[in-house]
Amino acid sequence: MSSDIFKIISKRRTVKPANFTEQEIPEIILREILESANWAPNHGRTEPWRLTVFSGAGRQTFHDLIGKIYHQNPDVYPPEKLNKWQANAFLAPVIIAVGMKRTDGCKIPLVEELCAVAAATQNLLLCAEAHGVCSYWGSSISHLPGTAKELGLDGKDDCIIGFIHLGYPKEEVHDGMRKSAIDDKITWISE
Numbered sequence: 001m002s003s004d005i006f007k008i009i010s011k012r013r014t015v016k017p018a019n020f021t022e023q024e025i026p027e028i029i030l031r032e033i034l035e036s037a038n039w040a041p042n043h044g045r046t047e048p049w050r051l052t053v054f055s056g057a058g059r060q061t062f063h064d065l066i067g068k069i070y071h072q073n074p075d076v077y078p079p080e081k082l083n084k085w086q087a088n089a090f091l092a093p094v095i096i097a098v099g100m101k102r103t104d105g106c107k108i109p110l111v112e113e114l115c116a117v118a119a120a121t122q123n124l125l126l127c128a129e130a131h132g133v134c135s136y137w138g139s140s141i142s143h144l145p146g147t148a149k150e151l152g153l154d155g156k157d158d159c160i161i162g163f164i165h166l167g168y169p170k171e172e173v174h175d176g177m178r179k180s181a182i183d184d185k186i187t188w189i190s191e
């Protein structure tokens with residue numbers, strides 16, 4: 001018998017913004033999704049996740065940021081990517097830029113800070129799923145120079161790990177697939 005949390009984990013699928021309806025996400029639900037990020041595990045109580053939430057008319061700011069960073073970094077991605085990423089800004093009712101803020105003088109290894117932010121991101125995705133809200137984790141300009149700083153993350157190691165697009169699906173969401181079963185990725189040491 002599957003637990004409720006396993007059902008949510010296994011049912012969550014990437015749904016692209018082109019497959020979102022225009023339905024808004026009620027604030028009470030969005031607030032809970034955001035709050036879920038704050039309960040991620042983290043080493044040394046650094047709580048390194050930082051979220052910038054774009055919604056409504058604020059999505060124009062996200063659209064423009066994509067354009068600005070894209071043009072500051074010419075020749076990295078083809079123009080079709082720019083068009084697609086900017087279209088996504090208005091196809092999703094909410095976009096969350098997820099960042100990592102390093103605490104000054106932090107002794108926690110960088111990789112662990114990134115792991116904590118990834119855990120916070122998965123919390124967002126799963127909490128959204130529990131409310132019937134679909135998600136798309138897009139990288140787009142995340143790793144281009146200048147993006148993190150534009151979003152207020154100006155420390156040496158600060159970064160954006162991705163943009164979470166949230167929305168309600170137009171159609172029933174397809175089942176997921178994995179290339180191999182978990183048994184192929186486990187080494188058991190029992191004696």
Ligand SMILES: Cc1cc2nc3c(=O)[nH]c(=O)nc-3n(C[C@H](O)[C@H](O)[C@H](O)COP(=O)(O)O)c2cc1C
Pocket residue numbers: 012013014015137138139140161162176
């Ligand atoms: C760090 C990270 C970055 C991702 N970036 C992209 C992306 O830029 N474009 C994209 O189509 N999917 C992106 N994805 C989503 C994956 O394509 C998706 O999770 C994968 O296909 C598995 O499908 P599922 O999420 O439905 O299980 C990203 C996922 C992660 C974890």
